[in-house]
Amino acid sequence: MADQKILRRAFGRFATGVTVVTVGGNAPHGMTANSFTSVSLDPPLVLICVDRGAIMHGMLPAAGSFGVNVLAADQEALARHFADRWRVPGQAQFEDVDWFPGTLTGAPMLNASIARFECEVWRTYDGGDHSIFIGKVLSHDEEAEEALLFFNGGFRQIELSAAT
Numbered sequence: 001m002a003d004q005k006i007l008r009r010a011f012g013r014f015a016t017g018v019t020v021v022t023v024g025g026n027a028p029h030g031m032t033a034n035s036f037t038s039v040s041l042d043p044p045l046v047l048i049c050v051d052r053g054a055i056m057h058g059m060l061p062a063a064g065s066f067g068v069n070v071l072a073a074d075q076e077a078l079a080r081h082f083a084d085r086w087r088v089p090g091q092a093q094f095e096d097v098d099w100f101p102g103t104l105t106g107a108p109m110l111n112a113s114i115a116r117f118e119c120e121v122w123r124t125y126d127g128g129d130h131s132i133f134i135g136k137v138l139s140h141d142e143e144a145e146e147a148l149l150f151f152n153g154g155f156r157q158i159e160l161s162a163a164t
Contacts, residue, residue: 015151018071020082020113021048021056023063024106027090030097031056032083034150035130036068044137046117049130055089060121060133067107068135070115073146073157078110104138115142 016034023029035049046068050057060066071079078097087093098111102118109116119135126132149156 009153012151012153015149015156018075018079018148018150018155019048020069020071020078020110021050022067022069022108022110023056023059023065024067024101024108025063028094028108029055029059029089030082030093030108032079036070039134043122045122045134046119046137047132047134049127049132051130053129057131061124063105063107063121065105065107065118065120065138066133066135067102067105067109068115068117068119069110069113071110071148072112072114072143073148075110075112075148076155079148079155102139112145113143114145114147116140 017036019033019036020030021033031050031054033048033050037047039045039047048068050060081087081097094108099108100111101107102109105118105120107118117137118139119137121133122136123134124131146157149158
């Protein structure tokens with residue numbers, strides 16, 4: 001059995017993008033997540049992993065759909081906001097956030113995100129202390145911007161050099 005602190009640090013050596021996963025409805029909710037990846041093009045599928053103790057864990061199956069907002073390099077404040085376990089719940093957590101309801105799911109879609117996906121919950125799998133939610137992509141859009149990254153326990157940005 002690996003020491004969890006050491007294992008967590010080792011997992012943190014893999015750089016990931018940063019997303020905010022959202023569900024709509026009367027009490028919308030958002031959560032920062034870096035466990036997001038594409039799964040399939042046909043059908044179009046993505047996956048997110050959600051801690052079983054997270055509020056989002058119970059909300060995803062109940063909503064049946066969700067949004068994924070891939071954050072731009074300048075959206076660290078949004079990542080921190082939706083990672084704060086003590087923020088106000090429901091609609092109030094979106095009061096100071098620039099967003100619009102997804103046209104197909106009603107899930108909050110964050111303006112200035114570099115990519116947005118509306119998904120329906122397609123399958124759910126046990127993932128130990130997390131559940132793995134597979135979403136079928138219903139719609140998507142993208143912007144040409146730099147991404148916010150998470151690496152070694154902190155938010156990062158990459159500098160792209162000009163092609164030679």
